[in-house]
Amino acid sequence: MDTKKIKILYAEDNRITAQETGEALEDNGYEVKTVFDGDEAWLAYQSSRPDVVVLDYQMPGKTGIEVFLLIRQLDKKIPVLILSSYTELCAASLKIGTSDFVRKDGGIDELCARIEAALNRYPGPEITGHPSEKVYQLSPTSRFYPANSTLEIGDQRYPLKTMLAELLTIFCQNQNSFIPGTIICRRLWNNGNASKISLLRDYISELRKILKADTSLKIRSSYGKGYCFSTPEK
Numbered sequence: 339m340d341t342k343k344i345k346i347l348y349a350e351d352n353r354i355t356a357q358e359t360g361e362a363l364e365d366n367g368y369e370v371k372t373v374f375d376g377d378e379a380w381l382a383y384q385s386s387r388p389d390v391v392v393l394d395y396q397m398p399g400k401t402g403i404e405v406f407l408l409i410r411q412l413d414k415k416i417p418v419l420i421l422s423s424y425t426e427l428c429a430a431s432l433k434i435g436t437s438d439f440v441r442k443d444g445g446i447d448e449l450c451a452r453i454e455a456a457l458n459r460y461p462g463p464e465i466t467g468h469p470s471e472k473v474y475q476l477s478p479t480s481r482f483y484p485a486n487s488t489l490e491i492g493d494q495r496y497p498l499k500t501m502l503a504e505l506l507t508i509f510c511q512n513q514n515s516f517i518p519g520t521i522i523c524r525r526l527w528n529n530g531n532a533s534k535i536s537l538l539r540d541y542i543s544e545l546r547k548i549l550k551a552d553t554s555l556k557i558r559s560s561y562g563k564g565y566c567f568s569t570p571e572k
Contacts, residue, residue: 376400
């Protein structure tokens with residue numbers, strides 16, 4: 339397989355390890371997107387659609403296992419490898435269906451070999467619900483269609499501007515979970531600085547006004563945690 343065509347999403351919270359391993363993977367011909375926590379990993383997976391995912395077992399935000407389980411809801415076959423220094427976690431990781439378990443001290447040659455082995459077992463994408471094709475049933479009376487950027491509340495249709503539709507898509511993919519504002523900004527603009535945070539607040543304010551038509555839908559904010567799109571629990 340031509341590794342130059344392989345896109346890897348790599349999540350590791352130790353930034354020194356992440357930089358060293360990411361550079362080593364690139365030296366071996368892979369295209370690598372590196373993130374540093376589980377929440378970023380989940381959002382990056384949804385936006386970049388990699389060929390293979392390599393996740394640290396324990397990270398801030400979502401754990402590697404939690405991200406793996408979310409990925410499996412969209413793609414049943416994509417290779418997902420779990421990294422850890424603790425070999426006793428291997429059995430538990432493999433039992434829930436991860437493609438492989440890689441020891442952090444195994445070195446780059448072992449990691450590349452396991453990536454290639456996992457890819458050779460991978461028959462191709464089996465995506466069950468790409469975000470652009472999915473219809474989100476947000477409440478008994480509300481649904482969102484990302485494909486045409488339309489929100490329906492009752493019998494009222496709201497065509498959304500591109501940025502509002504992208505923001506609502508992020509919220510729909512993470513219903514009832516807090517997302518840090520900086521992560522949302524990086525997803526929308528590849529930039530999480532203060533100017534984008536201020537712009538994000540403006541878009542959220544605009545989206546809140548539209549969502550008022552359905553009182554069961556709310557965008558909550560919490561200092562230090564970010565934003566949460568609250569929808570009726572199914």
